[in-house]
Structures are given as C-alpha cells and as structure tokens.
Amino acid sequence: METKTAKLLDGKALAAKIQQELAAEITQLQPQIGRPPGLAVLMVGDNPASAAYVRGKERACAKVGIASFGKHFPTETTQAELEEAIHTLNQDERVDGILVQLPLPNHLDAVSLLHQIHPDKDADGLHPVNMGKLMRGEPGLRSCTPAGVMRLLQEYEIPLRGKQATVVGRSILVGKPLALMLLEADATVTVAHSRSQDLAAITKNADILIAAVGRPELISAQMVKPGAVVVDVGINRITDVGGNSRLVGDVNFDSVAGVAEFITPVPGGVGPMTVAMLLQNTFSTYLRVTKKV
Template sequence: MSVATAKILDGKALAQKIQNNLKAQIPTLQEQIGRSPGLAVLMVGDNPASAAYVRNKEKACINVGMASFGRHFPTETTQTELESVIHELNQDSRVDGILVQLPLPKHLDAVSLLHQIDPDKDADGLHPTNLGKLVRGEMGLRSCTPAGVMELLKEYNISVQGKHSVVIGRSILVGKPLALMLLEENATVTVAHSRTIDLASMTRQADILIPAVGKPNLITKDMVKPGAIVIDVGINRVVDEVTPKGRLVGDVAYDEVAQVAEYITPVPGGVGPMTVAMLLQNTFLSYKKKVT
C-alpha cells in the first residue's frame, strides 16, 4: 500500500492559536467594557452528540476568559418558552452571543427560533440578516463552520482565487454559506448534492474539494484529482467490530485519499475545532462593538 503523502491541515492547532489570541485580547477590553464577553448556548433534550458539542463550547468559553450562560432544557420544552428565553438573552447586556444547539427535538421549529435571535448576537451567523450580508459581501457575523474552513485555507496560504472549488452539500449551515464565501474570494464554485448526476465526474474536476454531507467514505481515491485540496466537513460516528464503542470519521476515505491529495483535513481534528473557534470569535466581535 502506498504511503500517504498529503499534508495535514491541522484545525486543532489553528483553533488553539485563535483561542490564545482571544485570551490575550479579552483582558484589555474587559477594563474598558467592565465585564468579560458572554456566550449563551441553548440546548434542548439529551442528544449525546449535542451534549458533547455543548460541553466543548462551554469549556472553550471558560478557557479564553468568556462567561458561559449555557442553558439546558428538557425535551418537552415548548417553542414559546424557548422564544421567551431568547428574548430575555437579547435584552441581557452581559450576553454577546446566542447559539441554539441543533438538531432540536421534532416538535420545535428551529428556523423560527433562529429568527428570534438579535442579529448582532447571532454567534452562529445563521440569522437571515447575517446570511443576507454574506450574499451582498457586507460585514456581518459569519456562519461558523464555513468561516472555519476559510480560516484554515488562509492559515496554510492556500489561495482559492480562480480555482475550481466543489462543495458537496447545500445546507444552510455549511454548503450554501461556504459557496458564497468561496465566491467572495474569487473561486469558481460548483455546488453538488444528493440529486447531482455523476458526482465522481464533478469531484474529479475539483482543485478544492469540500464534502459536507454526513456520509462515511463518500469520497474515495478515484473521485479525487491528484494534487487536490480536500477539506472534510463531514462528521459521522461509525460503530463496527474494530470500534464497538464507535469512532468519528468524515465523508472522505481518509487513508486512500491522502495518497493522492496535496492537502487534507483529518476527522477529528480538522474542521470541528475550527467551528468552536469561530463561534468564540463571533462572540468576541459582538463584544468588541461595545467599545465606543
């Protein structure tokens, strides 16, 4: 078997660097504003994956010197109750960022809840106002995972200008905002999805390939152009005989694709940590606005 040659895009290391920068900047602003930045993460129910993400976010908050106003609600919490909590947090001067942890239990309307968040406190960058600013190329809070992908490319001096970027997935969380961010940096962008005919012929044209689907081993070696940059946004828990307790894998068959790609992100340790770092960054940007 040939040895993997791709260089690793280390999201974990970059996320740590971003967190260290925030940790260094917060004390100075704290003197002027009179408090530390605050992030409120709202979680409903007991989805174990969501609980793990929320713990990571709250831990990261405390590490950089942010106040965490995390609220965990029972599964049966109503839409009205959550909306009233969001309205309170919108008014709370200690809170700079609000995030509703997705997915929510089926009886709740996530879109409607996101609409209730003050766009200036929209730490996840998913409010229509912030997505509209992205479409128009205006300053605004950016969706965390796509922004994390762009930061990773920047950190490794990978220019996307003029390059063919293929994004697989068209979700409002990743695919659509990422395509817009790549366009903003002058990439030529193709968005593929579950209805795309002959996906492999599309992916083989990609200078930059970014799957964000949630399907293990979707991208195999024969689907990747030699020398491509592969950024794996997928996170899937796989349980098999080797790992009965389960392990995390991406959408890319990592070992084989690493033999042909020039750069690749690992899962875990690639895009995941960057999502949390950008969440903190967004909260900090909202906080910074308080300095008059």
C-alpha cells in the same frame, strides 16, 4: 516507489492559536470595558451528543475568558418558553452571542427560534439577516463551520483566486454559505449534491474539494484530482462488525491522503475550527457593542 502522503490541515492547532489570541485580547480589554464577553448556549432535552458539544463550547469559553450564560431546558419545554428565554437574552447587556444547540425535540420549530435571536447576537451566523449580508458581500456574523474552513485555508496560504472549488453538499449550515464565501474569494465554484449525476466527474476537476454531505467515506481517491486540497466537513460515527465505533469523515482519508496535496483529518480538522469561529463571532460582537458605549 515511495507513497506520497498529503500534508495535514491541522484545525486543532489553529483553533488553539486563535483561542490564545482571543484570551490575550480579552485579558487586555476587560478592565477597560468592565465585563467579559458573554455567550449563551441554549440546549433542550437530553441528547448525549448535544450535551457533549455544549460542554465543549463552555470549556472553550472558559479557556479564553468568555462568560457562559447557557441554559439547559427539559425536553417538554414549549416554543413560547424558549422564545421568551431568547428575548430576555437579547435584552441582556452581558450577553454578546446566543445560539440554540441543534437538534431540538420534534415538537419545537428551530427555524422560528433562530428568527427570534437578534441578528447582532447571532453567534452561529445563521439568521436570515446575516445570511443576506453574506450574499451581498457585506460585513456581518458568518456561519461558524464555513468561516472555519475559510480561516483554515487562509492559514495554510492556499490560493483560491481563479481556482476550481467544488463543494459537495448544499445545506444552509455549510454548503450554501461556503459556496458564497469561496465566490467572494474569487474561486470558480461548483456545488454538487446527492442528486448530482456522475459525482466523480465533477469532483475530479476540483483544485479545492470540500465534502459536507454526512455520508461516511463517500469521497474516494478515484474522485480526487492529484494535488488537490481536500477539506472534510463530515463527521459520522460508524460501528464495525466487532461493535467498536469510531468517527470518520465524508472522505476516505487513507486512500485520498495518497493523492491530495493537503487534507483535513477527522477528528481534529474542521470541528475545532467551528468552535473557534463561534468564540470569534462572540468576541466581534463584544468589540462592536463596546465601541458604541
């Protein structure tokens, strides 16, 4: 019998397409507006993974014509110094988006810093004002990873209306906002998490299954409804007995690909979409600000 393999939801290809579209729009608008869009990524300390993420974001900005106003602070930087830097960027008319790269050193309060960012410049879409707008179904900046998932589903014309969508994970970064976005698209939404009893019974009902828990290969083929759409938000580094490390998601890709109709790869699925939505948010603010001028 021929082994069935799920079709890939290619986030990398879609992110490249979005970047091309943004680059074309920015090239056209910049002469009229007199400046490019601007994004400021603030990083504290020397976390190598964070440094790699920040470099990736700045490269993506350069590719589409967004100016970077990033700042790299030493580990011992105080809360007050960072707040002052954010306030300065809030006032800077060249800057359309601000984000603080997480995680921060332990002595800093990330939530309090997030509250200092002006909601209109909240490129990550995580400010309580923007979360509230999502809750109410009002226009506003949307959290990048869940917005990226929704854009990927839209690109592949995956129907959501009336479908059973299950989100495994309830973080403020992904699980909660994604559940609200799916509700807004008329899906019937279940949110499961680490305390849910009989997780397999819950996930097996899902037409659209989204894993966002940060547990390597938690979702196996036995937990997936045949023909489901599986989106893997997880990104976990695992090391085998030989000491070789590789990235895996929250879904056991090889086994689930034999059951699902669509699946996202890790890497190359949701990750590139998160960066694409960050650029899109920065561009949206740029458009809005310039219309007021």
